[in-house]
Amino acid sequence: MVTIKDISKKCGFSTSTISKALNGSSEIGEETSSLIRKVANDMGYFPNAAARLLKTNRSNNIGVLFIDEMQSGLAHEYFSAVLNSLKVEAERLGYDITFISHNIGKMPMSYYEHCKYRNCDGVVIACVNFNDLSVIELIQSEIPTVTIDHIFNDSTAILSNNLQGIKDLVYHIYEYGHKKIAFIHGENTSVTNRRIAGFHNACKELDIEIPDYYIKEARYHDPKSSGLATRELLQLSVPPTCIMYPDDFSFIGGMNEIEKHGLKIPDDISVTGYDGIYLSQVLRPKLTTFQQNTEALGREAAINIVKSIEDKKTYVPKQIWIEGKMLIGNSIKKIEF
Amino acid sequence: MVTIKDISKKCGFSTSTISKALNGSSEIGEETSSLIRKVANDMGYFPNAAARLLKTNRSNNIGVLFIDEMQSGLAHEYFSAVLNSLKVEAERLGYDITFISHNIGKMPMSYYEHCKYRNCDGVVIACVNFNDLSVIELIQSEIPTVTIDHIFNDSTAILSNNLQGIKDLVYHIYEYGHKKIAFIHGENTSVTNRRIAGFHNACKELDIEIPDYYIKEARYHDPKSSGLATRELLQLSVPPTCIMYPDDFSFIGGMNEIEKHGLKIPDDISVTGYDGIYLSQVLRPKLTTFQQNTEALGREAAINIVKSIEDKKTYVPKQIWIEGKMLIGNSIKKIEF
DNA sequence: TTGTATGCGTTATCAT
DNA sequence: ATGATAACGCATACAA
Numbered sequence: 208m209v210t211i212k213d214i215s216k217k218c219g220f221s222t223s224t225i226s227k228a229l230n231g232s233s234e235i236g237e238e239t240s241s242l243i244r245k246v247a248n249d250m251g252y253f254p255n256a257a258a259r260l261l262k263t264n265r266s267n268n269i270g271v272l273f274i275d276e277m278q279s280g281l282a283h284e285y286f287s288a289v290l291n292s293l294k295v296e297a298e299r300l301g302y303d304i305t306f307i308s309h310n311i312g313k314m315p316m317s318y319y320e321h322c323k324y325r326n327c328d329g330v331v332i333a334c335v336n337f338n339d340l341s342v343i344e345l346i347q348s349e350i351p352t353v354t355i356d357h358i359f360n361d362s363t364a365i366l367s368n369n370l371q372g373i374k375d376l377v378y379h380i381y382e383y384g385h386k387k388i389a390f391i392h393g394e395n396t397s398v399t400n401r402r403i404a405g406f407h408n409a410c411k412e413l414d415i416e417i418p419d420y421y422i423k424e425a426r427y428h429d430p431k432s433s434g435l436a437t438r439e440l441l442q443l444s445v446p447p448t449c450i451m452y453p454d455d456f457s458f459i460g461g462m463n464e465i466e467k468h469g470l471k472i473p474d475d476i477s478v479t480g481y482d483g484i485y486l487s488q489v490l491r492p493k494l495t496t497f498q499q500n501t502e503a504l505g506r507e508a509a510i511n512i513v514k515s516i517e518d519k520k521t522y523v524p525k526q527i528w529i530e531g532k533m534l535i536g537n538s539i540k541k542i543e544f
Numbered sequence: 545m546v547t548i549k550d551i552s553k554k555c556g557f558s559t560s561t562i563s564k565a566l567n568g569s570s571e572i573g574e575e576t577s578s579l580i581r582k583v584a585n586d587m588g589y590f591p592n593a594a595a596r597l598l599k600t601n602r603s604n605n606i607g608v609l610f611i612d613e614m615q616s617g618l619a620h621e622y623f624s625a626v627l628n629s630l631k632v633e634a635e636r637l638g639y640d641i642t643f644i645s646h647n648i649g650k651m652p653m654s655y656y657e658h659c660k661y662r663n664c665d666g667v668v669i670a671c672v673n674f675n676d677l678s679v680i681e682l683i684q685s686e687i688p689t690v691t692i693d694h695i696f697n698d699s700t701a702i703l704s705n706n707l708q709g710i711k712d713l714v715y716h717i718y719e720y721g722h723k724k725i726a727f728i729h730g731e732n733t734s735v736t737n738r739r740i741a742g743f744h745n746a747c748k749e750l751d752i753e754i755p756d757y758y759i760k761e762a763r764y765h766d767p768k769s770s771g772l773a774t775r776e777l778l779q780l781s782v783p784p785t786c787i788m789y790p791d792d793f794s795f796i797g798g799m800n801e802i803e804k805h806g807l808k809i810p811d812d813i814s815v816t817g818y819d820g821i822y823l824s825q826v827l828r829p830k831l832t833t834f835q836q837n838t839e840a841l842g843r844e845a846a847i848n849i850v851k852s853i854e855d856k857k858t859y860v861p862k863q864i865w866i867e868g869k870m871l872i873g874n875s876i877k878k879i880e881f
Numbered sequence: 882t883t884g885t886a887t888g889c890g891t892t893a894t895c896a897t
Numbered sequence: 898a899t900g901a902t903a904a905c906g907c908a909t910a911c912a913a
Contacts (some may be wrong), residue, residue, distance in 0.1 A: 208660070210890055221900045226892060236898060253653075253661050257594040257603070261905045266594070267649075268642075294643055303662060305605075305642045306631055312604075312638025315612025316590075323545070324590050325640060357894035430826040454876050456823075486793075486823070489767040491800040518568040547906055558884045563908055573882060595906035598889045885912070890905105897900075 209252045218246045269329035270307040274335045284484040286334045292505025300513045318345045320386035329512040351515040353508050363524045365508045370498040379451050384542030386415045389447035391436045393427040430460025437461040455480035455487035473540035483534045493536030503529045555583045607644040607664035611672045615717045621821040623671045631844025637850045655682045666849040686854040690845050700861045702845045709834040710742035721879030723752045726784035728773045729763040767797025774798040792817035792824035810877035820871045830873030840866045
């Protein structure tokens with residue numbers, strides 16, 4: 208391994224001069240500076256992140272909390288897309304990414320301890336149980352945090368505009384002539400709550416009455432439970448003309464159930480998804496859905512965690528809402544009024 | 545931050561005694577040792593990975609090369625499942641995971657340089673263009689490497705048994721009475737080559753003749769190209785009775801095309817996928833496919849990279865084949881001989 | 882069994 | 898503009 212010392216020997220300047228030159232200090236003359244840079248380059252020098260960290264207390268490393276309970280994490284296209292965007296942007300800003308977890312080896316650690324152990328400059332928290340005490344400890348610590356899709360006091364939150372997304376969908380469905388709209392939503396999370404609120408808001412604004420039994424709970428990313436809810440809806444004496452699913456993937460369960468009833472989408476029943484994942488756009492009929500802007504979510508998370516690290520004194524936590532967009536497919540039938 | 549020095553002050557022993565006690569050295573007496581551990585615990589001490597690394601030259605950090613060209617990486621359920629398993633096992637073994645890439649900040653780095661910069665003890669290479677010179681440089685370096693689904697000299701490879709997988713599928717299809725079997729395969733990679741070999745091997749063993757025009761090339765994870773290939777196959781004067789797809793996801797394209805022709809699966813035409821992802825098991829009819837053991841792939845990758853790190857002297861690179869298993873669905877029709 | 886001293890590679894402070 | 902020196906937190910060779 209070639210160190211700053213080796214360069215020092217090679218070109219006669221002291222290690223401190225080398226260090227300064229390599230870090231672009233204005234103290235060093237232009238000629239020496241460029242000479243040193245040239246030599247360093249020729250020798251294949253690369254700074255040792257650990258040594259630098261020891262002095263500067265900056266690791267240029269961002270921790271990512273991404274807990275894969277019930278495989279809905281990395282396997283979930285929405286989250287993996289966000290993660291990917293986060294990674295790309297963080298790298299562009301000069302930061303690496305390390306996964307944070309409990310239990311490294313035999314040592315049980317809290318998330319906070321793991322972050323300290325790895326000297327993470329900041330942490331992005333996504334796809335976890337936000338009620339976990341260990342998560343709360345981390346958020347309340349001195350380490351800068353950014354959360355995705357969940358609001359905490361004193362922590363910046365990047366939020367997909369779920370309220371607007373559902374409203375857009377309902378308005379769109381309404382424009383196609385539907386008033387008997389059923390809504391299958393996911394399990395109880397703040398995201399779900401916002402979506403439910405969005406649904407009711409839109410219905411109220413449009414002045415359409417939705418009976419309680421048109422609202423069903425299922426689980427995200429779980430076609431089975433959405434299939435079950437679909438069956439119940441189809442068996443009603445006055446079934447809905449359009450069913451909204453918790454997400455594109457769980458719609459698959461509804462699709463199977465609808466087919467089993469001998470019905471056809473969208474002729475006999477209309478449907479919508481949520482997320483706008485790749486799958487939704489290759490199914491036929493193409494799914495009408497609301498696409499979350501995963502690229503922006505990841506990017507903003509990266510930008511803001513870096514900002515809060517580098518401007519620690521002046522940075523003020525905030526909420527950043529990321530808008531999505533409608534993807535119009537062929538899963539909704541136009542009904543005459 | 546509480547350091548070894550603070551503990552030293554607190555309980556009167558020197559820093560070296562503290563260090564030894566905390567690392568479980570047998571030099572230190574049991575009473576002092578347990579006292580020190582207790583104090584350390586009370587004070588909330590955690591070792592500083594960077595400082596330790598500087599002394600020991602061991603980071604307990606594994607680099608992961610996981611390049612998301614054309615979004616078939618993290619968004620691809622197969623790879624993300626492997627990555628997740630890798631992460632879980634690595635953590636169990638006491639290692640963290642850091643993504644490796646080109647270009648951290650403004651600094652352009654080769655993969656190798658990035659690894660050195662972060663002091664990675666070893667690197668797992670998956671889902672990359674294995675012909676990339678920068679990848680080859682990394683493999684040939686002194687850093688231990690493990691590759692997934694690709695064989696390099698002097699590097700351990702974890703390999704999903706693609707040859708056997710395709711053979712199992714063909715045998716299964718044959719048992720259901722099919723002899724006119726079409727095979728849509730992915731783009732030219734070593735994985736694809738093995739699968740094609742497996743296909744031809746099985747056909748030869750079963751003594752069935754497959755015309756060249758039953759073999760089509762498409763792209764992995766791309767329903768469109770598989771849909772196109774499907775169309776061509778269906779337009780043949782003697783179309784196949786069964787179509788094998790490159791992977792479960794790209795089958796969606798075939799499914800649409802088949803439907804468009806007014807055909808029904810499996811009554812009019814049989815199909816198989818590959819991978820055994822979640823999606824394949826929630827579609828109706830359930831897809832008959834070959835499931836790769838992503839859990840084992842990731843786990844073995846972790847186990848072996850750690851072994852090659854910790855037994856650097858004695859470890860011998862090897863190839864480890866991971867078997868998968870048939871998932872029997874309802875996408876193949878039984879044909880009378 | 883415990884303590885002292887040194888150095889890992891880097892940066893920061895203070896001289897020169 | 899450049900250099901000497903100390904310090905970051907830890908582990909280890911060696912001394913006691």
